[in-house]
Amino acid sequence: MARSRQPLIAGNWKMNGLKADALALAKGVADGVRQAGWQDRAVLICPPATLLAAVADAVKSSGVLVGGQNCHAKASGAHTGDVSAEMLRDCGASHVIVGHSERRADCGETDGIVRAKAEAAWRAGLVPIVCIGETLAEREAGRTLAVLEAQLRGSVPLGATAATLVVAYEPVWAIGTGKTPTTPEVAAAHAHIRQVLSNLTADAGSVRLLYGGSVNGRNAAELLAAGDVDGGLVGGASLKIDEFLAIAKAA
Numbered sequence: 001m002a003r004s005r006q007p008l009i010a011g012n013w014k015m016n017g018l019k020a021d022a023l024a025l026a027k028g029v030a031d032g033v034r035q036a037g038w039q040d041r042a043v044l045i046c047p048p049a050t051l052l053a054a055v056a057d058a059v060k061s062s063g064v065l066v067g068g069q070n071c072h073a074k075a076s077g078a079h080t081g082d083v084s085a086e087m088l089r090d091c092g093a094s095h096v097i098v099g100h101s102e103r104r105a106d107c108g109e110t111d112g113i114v115r116a117k118a119e120a121a122w123r124a125g126l127v128p129i130v131c132i133g134e135t136l137a138e139r140e141a142g143r144t145l146a147v148l149e150a151q152l153r154g155s156v157p158l159g160a161t162a163a164t165l166v167v168a169y170e171p172v173w174a175i176g177t178g179k180t181p182t183t184p185e186v187a188a189a190h191a192h193i194r195q196v197l198s199n200l201t202a203d204a205g206s207v208r209l210l211y212g213g214s215v216n217g218r219n220a221a222e223l224l225a226a227g228d229v230d231g232g233l234v235g236g237a238s239l240k241i242d243e244f245l246a247i248a249k250a251a
């Protein structure tokens with residue numbers, strides 16, 4: 001059966017990359033995407049904010065999209081060190097990751113803050129990738145689906161549609177650890193997320209749901225084929241050209 005949702009493979013470079021290496025990585029990904037000529041999937045890279053404009057320029061006309069890793073909820077003002085969604089857009093971004101578990105943990109971002117950031121993304125014309133995921137303790141307590149539901153209800157703004165929202169399911173214990181849930185576990189989580197979204201959005205069936213957490217070139221085909229998975233949010237493996245392209249190929 002043909003997919004109704006175009007897969008999205010997003011690379012989250014996190015706080016990695018100085019200009020020379022980052023531009024080589026961006027150009028390598030752009031060359032690979034150009035050669036592959038994919039019409040049936042989208043590839044996005046999210047470099048650090050300092051490199052966004054240069055990376056956007058480096059991938060120009062390749063079809064590779066660029067996004068931010070975070071934004072402030074306000075458009076401008078006295079927020080030293082922060083970057084607004086409008087600034088990301090001005091640098092060439094089309095997407096922004098909000099609510100990544102590292103920001104929830106490191107910066108105390110609550111569901112309410114994440115929702116405000118998603119609204120800021122809309123205001124600037126960006127698509128937010130809203131991240132949710134349970135901790136190991138929550139999983140072991142059998143609370144995974146309840147946690148995902150609470151995070152979704154708290155983090156997804158009213159009025160979201162498939163064109164204005166991407167959700168990434170990222171079990172916190174799977175990020176950067178080499179551990180992954182089984183494919184039935186991923187499928188169950190995604191089915192639940194889609195079910196909850198049907199109460200929050202008009203077209204939940206068309207919203208793209210990404211899986212993230214230790215995706216690599218070897219496990220991508222299996223993880224990304226799980227039910228209701230429409231691509232991946234990739235951390236460590238997005239820093240290697242061949243590995244990231246292999247994941248995009250598997251999608």
Ligand code: PEP
Nearest residue numbers: 175176212213214235236
């Ligand atoms: C992430 O941080 O979004 C992520 C999925 O990281 P990794 O692929 O390294 O687990």
